[in-house]
Amino acid sequence: MASRVASTSSVLLVLFSIFIVTCFSPTLCLNQYHPLDPLTQSEFNQIKSIIRSSYPSQNFTFQYVGLDEPEKSTVLSRNSKSTAKSHLPRRASVVTRLNKQTHEITVDLSTHSILSSKVHNGNAYPLLTVDGQKLANELPFKYQPFIQSIKKRGLTISQVVCSGFTVGWFGEGNTRRTIKINCFYTNGTVNLFVRPVEGITLVVDLDIMKIVHYSDMGVVPVPRGERTEYQASKQMPPFGPRLNGASVLSAGDGFVLDGNTIRWANWVFHLGFDVRTGTIISQASIYDLDKKKYRRVLYRGFVSELFVPYMNPTADWYYKTFFDNGEFGFGQSTVSLEPLTDCPNNAKFIDAYYASQDGTPVKISNAICIFERHAGNILWRHTEVTIPDEVITEVRPEVTLVVRMIAVVGNYDYIIDWEFKPCGSIKLEVGLTGVLETEGVKYTHKNQIDKEVYGTLVTDNTIAVNHDHFLTYYLDLDVDGEGNTFVKNNLVTKRVTDPSIPRKSYWTVVSETAKTESDAKIHLGLKPSELVVVNPNKRTKPGNHIGYRLIPGSVAAPLLLEDDYPHIRGAFTKYNVWLTPYNKSEKWAGGQYVDQSRGGDTLAVWSLRDREIENKDIVLWYTIGFHHVTCQEDFPMMPTLSGGFELRPTNFFESSPVLKVRITVPPPKHACALA
C-alpha cells in the first residue's frame, strides 16, 4: 500500500455489450429513494457550494464527504411510511482541513444549510486526499538535494516516480500532518514497486505542502527488475499456460436493481458506497416461503478497517504500518472494474462518486459489479439407494450473487466480494493480489546475506518484505429484529456414566450467553465452539432460538508486542471476534481519525466499557487475517490469495429454505454457434 495519485477512471476496453447501470446517479434513482443511498453527484456539488459560500475566501480542503446516516430507528420505520425523499432528513458529514485544524461540518441538504460546525481536537488526522498526495509526490522533483541524490545514483530523474506513505505514530508528542515520500525507478517499466530507490526519505507537511525533512542514508542498488513487466502487450515468448475464457449464458436476467436496492432470488438488500470504505450492504433480508415475508438479517455491513503492518524494523521501513481504510480510503481507492476480466460477462456495473479535495465530485466508472456466479457447485443433492429396486437422485445446482469492488492501495489490490447464497448464507471474501512491497538490497543469493533481512529474497537485490493483512468487518446483524444475543455453543466432552453402555464418551453443546462485551472477545481456534447471534425473543416451532452463525475462515492474530505503537493503534485486531452494542458513532474500528492516531478511539477502547450486549441491538466485528510470508511466486505479480468467512442461518428457518427451489434450465450449449 502506497498512495493513490492518478485519476480513478481507467481505460476500458469494452469488447462486447456491457450492462452499465448508474443508479447512484440521481435521475435514475429519484423515485426509488432510500435513506441510506450514497450522496449523488448533484448532492456533492450542492455540498461544495453550501460550504464554499459559508467560507468564501478560505483555502481549505475537503478530506471527507459522506452521507450522515439517518438514525437507525428512522430508517427502520420507513417501510410503513411514504418513501418520498421529502419525508426523511438528508444530511452530509463533511470533514475539512483549514488553518491546520480539522473541521467537522454537518450539512443539511433539504434546507441547503450548515447544521453544525466544530473544530475537532485530537492528535489524529483525517483521510488523506488523492489530490493532496499527488501534490506531495511532485515536490521532490523541484527539490535540489533530492535531484542530487538521484544523480549520485546514476539514475535519470525523468524515470523516477514518487509515492506517499503514511507515517504512523511511534510515541511522538506534538506532530505535524506529514507523509513520507518513497521513490521508485521505472526506467521504462510500469512495475515501479519492484524497483525501490532505497536510502532516501522525504517528509512532506501536507498542511503547508512543503518538504520538511530530507535524508539520504546512502546508495543501495536499485533492483534491475528483470522479468517484472506485467503488461500483456509487452510480454515475450514463451507464453503460457493457455486458458480458455468463457461466457456465461444464463437462463434469465439475474437480479433487479430498484434504485440502489437489489432483489435477487430470495434476497433483498441495499447497496451503498462511501469514500472511506467502498461497498456498504444495508438492510439485507431474506424471503421466508413459510412466513410469506422478508425477514431481517443484516442492517449494515462494510469493511471497517484494514491494518497492514510490515515486518521490517529498520530506519527506512519501521513506520510502514498502514491503515488503508482510515488513512487512504478504501472507497477512494476503488478502481474501475474491467468488464470480462474483473467480472464475468454476465456482470452489471455501477458507477460511484466521491468528493475531491476541492469538493468536486469524482466519478469512478464501473466501481462495483454484480453478477450471478455459476461455479459448478451443488446447492443440495441426494441419491437414495437404500430402497430396493429404486434409485432416486435429486440435485439442485448452486447459483449465488456476488457484489464486487476492488480497492487498489498503491501496490496491493484487494478484491472485496459479498456473496449471497439462496440457502441464507452471506459469504464475505477478500482476494489479495497486485504487487508486493520490496526492499532493495545488495544480495543476489541467500548465502551472501550477512545480516538479518525481513522477507524473502525473491530475485536479485530484492527482498519482498513480510507483512500482515487484517481486514475488520463491521456487521450490524439484526437477526429477525434488533434484539439479539451472542451465544457461544461450546462443544464439551462428557463421560458416559451408564454402565450398560460400552462407549465411554461423546460431546454435547453447552451454551454460554455473552452478557457483556468482555464475554464476546474471541480468539478463534482455541476451543471448539459454534458462535451464533440469536434472537432471544423469537423461537422456531420446535422451540429453538432463531439465529445466524459465524463460520470462520482464514484467521490470524497480531504478533506485535502489546506495548508497541502499531499494536496499540491496531488493537481492534487483538481478537478475531468482538461484539458491541450498536452505537451510531462506533463505525470505524481504528477510530474516526486514523492518520497518526494514538489508539485512543479504537474498538478495543470502546469495548473496555464492557457494556451489556444481551438482547440488545448488537454489532459483530470479525477480522480476516493473513500473515504473509512472501515467496517467489508472489513476484512480480501475486496470484490471488483469498480468505473469508460466512454467516449462515441456524434455526432461522423452520426447515431448509431451498428445498423447493426452482431452477430455470438454460438453453443448450450447442444452440450457441461459436463466433
Add this chain to the structure above:
Amino acid sequence: MASRVASTSSVLLVLFSIFIVTCFSPTLCLNQYHPLDPLTQSEFNQIKSIIRSSYPSQNFTFQYVGLDEPEKSTVLSRNSKSTAKSHLPRRASVVTRLNKQTHEITVDLSTHSILSSKVHNGNAYPLLTVDGQKLANELPFKYQPFIQSIKKRGLTISQVVCSGFTVGWFGEGNTRRTIKINCFYTNGTVNLFVRPVEGITLVVDLDIMKIVHYSDMGVVPVPRGERTEYQASKQMPPFGPRLNGASVLSAGDGFVLDGNTIRWANWVFHLGFDVRTGTIISQASIYDLDKKKYRRVLYRGFVSELFVPYMNPTADWYYKTFFDNGEFGFGQSTVSLEPLTDCPNNAKFIDAYYASQDGTPVKISNAICIFERHAGNILWRHTEVTIPDEVITEVRPEVTLVVRMIAVVGNYDYIIDWEFKPCGSIKLEVGLTGVLETEGVKYTHKNQIDKEVYGTLVTDNTIAVNHDHFLTYYLDLDVDGEGNTFVKNNLVTKRVTDPSIPRKSYWTVVSETAKTESDAKIHLGLKPSELVVVNPNKRTKPGNHIGYRLIPGSVAAPLLLEDDYPHIRGAFTKYNVWLTPYNKSEKWAGGQYVDQSRGGDTLAVWSLRDREIENKDIVLWYTIGFHHVTCQEDFPMMPTLSGGFELRPTNFFESSPVLKVRITVPPPKHACALA
C-alpha cells in the same frame, strides 16, 4: 451413513449433448497404458475367472478387488522406458471371505495366475460388499419377531425399508462379522432417513447371513415426516426461490484425456479409481515455463479414511461411529453424476468399475466428472495509479480444472473435488449434503424435553443427531523429486533492540525442520506457522528451498476421551497434520481392515515408530474436520456445507508461473441466441 444396497446405475435424464468418455475401459486406453490405471472391466472378469478356477467349488465372496500398485520406483522409471503394457507388471490385490476367514490373494494378470494367497489373521474385517448388505437388509422381512414388532407399532410392513450399520468395536473379545440393521418407515415418501423406526435392533452375522440377535426396546413414535419430500416432481406450491441456470460457453475444448492421463493448462496428472477410496490422483506435475519441463508435485493422493462418530451414547445409537472408507467403501459408494446439475454443461464424464461380491465387474456410469470452472474469480490483477497521467490495468481471469466424484454413504452425500489451479495450487474440497441421521423422540417442542437429547429438535418427534466428519487425505508429495523435508516456518515475535528505532517489535520466520515423525504431528491453530514440504536438495536461483505449502481450511479435532474405543480406532484424526516416510503398505489411515478394527493398524500406531522423515520420500496426511451441530435448515435436505485446504507452491517457481498466461477470449454472449 448407512449401507448402500441398490444398483449404482442411476436413471439419467440426458437433456442435452453430454460428453461421455470411458477411458477406464481397456479398448480405448490400450495404447496409453499407465501402470497406475485402475483395473478394467475385462481385468475384473479375468481375475474372477482365475480365482474361480483355483477355488472351484467354494462359496466365497469377493470383498475387495483392486490394483496391486507396482513399486513406486518402477512407476517413476517408466518415463524413460517403453510404455508398452508387457514391460510392466500388472497385478491385482484381492480379498475374499471364505469359511469365516479373510484371504489375501495376489493375482498376476500377465501370467493369468495366482502369485500368492494367505489367510489374514486379525480382529478386523474387510470392506462390506453391496450385495452382502442387500441380503442382510432383506432378512428382517422373513423374521417373525420383527414382523410382530412392526405390527405392534401399527405400521405396514410393505412400507418398511431396512439398512445396515457397521457395529464398531467397544472392547469385546471374540467377535463375529456382524452388522446392525435399522429400519425406516417410508409410507409413501422416499426420504426414509427422517422416519426411523426406533427401538428395534437386529444383528446379522454376514458370514452365515442370519439374524443372530434381536431386540425391541419399545415403541417410540415414528416422526410423521411432514414436508420432508424432496423430489421436485412431488413438491406443492409455493415454490422458491427461483434461480437462473446457466450454460458455460467456453473458448476451447478444455482438457485432453490421454488414456487416464489428463493434460490441462500447465498441469498433467493421472486419474484412477478404487472401490475403497474412489478418485485417485497420481503423478501430478506442473509445467515450468523457465525450465521448459514438467516438474513433479504429487505422486499419489486420495481420501484415505472418513470417520463419522455420532454423539448419541444410548443403547440404540452408541455404536454409530462409522468409517465410511474402510467399512463401506467410498469408491463403491460413488454414484452416477447427473449431467447439468451435479456437474456443469461443460463437464466430461468417466465411468468406473468395481467387482461385485461374486467378482463380476459393476459399472458406475458417469462416476467422475471433469470440468473447467469459470467462477468469476481473478487469477491476478493490478491497476497502477501511481505514475502521473497514466493508468495501467492488467487483469487475468481465473480458470481452474475440477475433478469431482460424489460418494453417497446411506444418508450423507460427500462431494469430493480436486481443483487444479494455473498458479500451481491444488485445492481439495469436500461438500457435505444429503439427509441427516435422525432419532425418533416423543417431543414436539424443546420445552417438553425431560432428559438429555443428543442433537437438535428439528421438527416434531425428530432429533437430528450431532456428529463429526473427519476426512483424512493421503498426499504423497514429491516436491520436485522424492527427497523431501517437512519444515515449520514459525512466526516469532522479536523485540527491536536498536534504540534509534521507535518501533518495538516485528515478527520473523524461524524455521524448524521435522527430523522424525513426532516432530510433524500438528494441532493447527495453536501457533502461527507456515507448514511447508521442501526439497532440501534443490534451491531456486536466489537460494530458497523449493517447496509447497499447506494452507489449512476447516479443521477440527476429535473430542472423545483418549481411552474411548472409537477414539482409539479413529486415532489418526488426533492431529490435523502428520508426516510419515513413504511405505507402500501404509495407505489407509484407519488400517488395512477397518470393520470392527481395534485401532492396532492406524496412522497413529505406525507413527509411534518415530521414523526419520528428513530428506526422505514423505507422505503428508491432512484431516478436514467438521463438528456438526445440527440445525433446522439442514432438514429435510442439507444445503451443502464445504470445507477444504490448499497445497500452494512457495519458492517452487523462480517467479509467478502465471505472469505470461494467455487467455483465449470466448465468443461474445450475444452471439448466442436463446433457444
